[in-house]
Amino acid sequence: MTRYLRPDSPEYEAVRRPAMPQYGEVRPAVIAQCETPADVAEVLAEARKEGLPVVPRSGGHCFAGRSSTTGVVLDVSPMSSVEVSDDVAVVGAGTRLSRLYDALDAVGVTIPAGCGPTVGIAGLTLGGGIGVLGRSHGLTCDSLLAAEVVLADGRIVTCSAEQDSDLFWALRGAGGGQFGVVTRLWFSTLPTPVATRFHLTWSRADAVGVIDSWQHWAPYAWDELSASLRVTATEIHLFGLTTGEFSAPMEVSPTFAVVEQLPYRRLKESLVGLGDDPDAGESMAVSKSEFFAGPLPVAVIEELLRDAPGDVNFTPMGGAYNRVPATATAFAHRDTAFLLELVGTDRAKLAQVFSPLEPYGTGRVYTNFPDPTLDDALTAYHGENLGRLREVKRAYDPEGFFTFPQSL
Numbered sequence: 001m002t003r004y005l006r007p008d009s010p011e012y013e014a015v016r017r018p019a020m021p022q023y024g025e026v027r028p029a030v031i032a033q034c035e036t037p038a039d040v041a042e043v044l045a046e047a048r049k050e051g052l053p054v055v056p057r058s059g060g061h062c063f064a065g066r067s068s069t070t071g072v073v074l075d076v077s078p079m080s081s082v083e084v085s086d087d088v089a090v091v092g093a094g095t096r097l098s099r100l101y102d103a104l105d106a107v108g109v110t111i112p113a114g115c116g117p118t119v120g121i122a123g124l125t126l127g128g129g130i131g132v133l134g135r136s137h138g139l140t141c142d143s144l145l146a147a148e149v150v151l152a153d154g155r156i157v158t159c160s161a162e163q164d165s166d167l168f169w170a171l172r173g174a175g176g177g178q179f180g181v182v183t184r185l186w187f188s189t190l191p192t193p194v195a196t197r198f199h200l201t202w203s204r205a206d207a208v209g210v211i212d213s214w215q216h217w218a219p220y221a222w223d224e225l226s227a228s229l230r231v232t233a234t235e236i237h238l239f240g241l242t243t244g245e246f247s248a249p250m251e252v253s254p255t256f257a258v259v260e261q262l263p264y265r266r267l268k269e270s271l272v273g274l275g276d277d278p279d280a281g282e283s284m285a286v287s288k289s290e291f292f293a294g295p296l297p298v299a300v301i302e303e304l305l306r307d308a309p310g311d312v313n314f315t316p317m318g319g320a321y322n323r324v325p326a327t328a329t330a331f332a333h334r335d336t337a338f339l340l341e342l343v344g345t346d347r348a349k350l351a352q353v354f355s356p357l358e359p360y361g362t363g364r365v366y367t368n369f370p371d372p373t374l375d376d377a378l379t380a381y382h383g384e385n386l387g388r389l390r391e392v393k394r395a396y397d398p399e400g401f402f403t404f405p406q407s408l
């Protein structure tokens, strides 16, 4: 049954706010908390009758506020469930990552996915899903076997490689909220790995050398190594996991180093928020990011470090991410070495600091890190898959019921 929360409902204030505080003032006309696909179909029909826009919300972490609206927030969080059998996990679209990992860990399996414990599995998967097992096992969406979707006209379809295969292709990487409301996801699971966690830090004064060593090493290392780099105002953090022996080819010795084998679930939890400033309040941060296909010149790194207004995050790609052809799923970024993300509070400042990097970037942007300032956003997000995505959109949402700035 759907639970409707309106501005006069006691829970409305708390529930309407997404995880990103900068969208906390958007006031939906109604929040519809749906328990079943039939509930979703009913809400879509009602909204259509009333002429109200609908946005689905899973974990509410969209960087561009796309799961907030003054119309109807269709909240799938009541559909939070995980069932595992025969190497397949059936996951309700409202499940948050921490609950998912706990449920999978209890039966000795996992899936490759991100770190944020309250991130929603639906939003993460529909945009791709980068995580510490990604270089060895691919994106979260590469493990997707099927998805149940309620379309704009109320039809409920279960798409897979065999059934509604175009829709299934598009759901793997085009980004959430484009084709319908996903209510259930089927994933192939992996046995929980035995893994070693590492966390090394250096003083920020060593940043140029550390970044330069990292960019020639981490994206090209053996697949079972995932080493991310975070440069804060005072330190550099190198962290991640490996299922083999750990060694890092940095020329400068770290000021701190922990290398330890941990049960996988604890390991994953230990990577959350590494390098966060414990005194920072609620973050109104915005970010700008791009995929890079090869190393940056040292002079460009120096300029970046001089001007960066906040953290600089480097995420290694390569490995299994790149073994899937760019057109095999809607996720088009299969030839990249790393993702670079600049964090700040002022979008204009970020654009200015980012511009010297652009000649070295691929011009491609991760759909799960949406950037409202992009000039040609659809090419940046979808690359060569854009034409086919437009066809799928026409076939499954011909009236453009699901729409937002930068949507298909």
Ligand SMILES: Cc1cc2nc3c(=O)[nH]c(=O)nc-3n(C[C@H](O)[C@H](O)[C@H](O)COP(=O)(O)OP(=O)(O)OC[C@H]3O[C@@H](n4cnc5c(N)ncnc54)[C@H](O)[C@@H]3O)c2cc1C
Residues within 6 Å of the ligand: 018, 055, 056, 057, 058, 059, 060, 061, 062, 063, 066, 067, 076, 093, 113, 114, 115, 116, 118, 119, 120, 121, 122, 123, 124, 126, 127, 128, 129, 130, 131, 175, 176, 177, 178, 180, 181, 182, 183, 368, 369
């Ligand atoms: C703290 C934090 C940590 C992160 N860590 C990672 C990481 O490790 N790896 C990574 O790849 N990304 C990461 N991200 C980015 C994350 O993948 C995106 O923000 C993602 O879109 C969030 O999904 P959500 O369901 O939480 O957000 P939402 O805001 O609920 O949804 C995101 C988009 O998907 C749509 N959507 C939501 N539910 C559905 C549904 N059921 N059906 C159809 N469309 C839907 C929404 O309308 C919106 O457009 C992180 C983000 C944050 C804020």
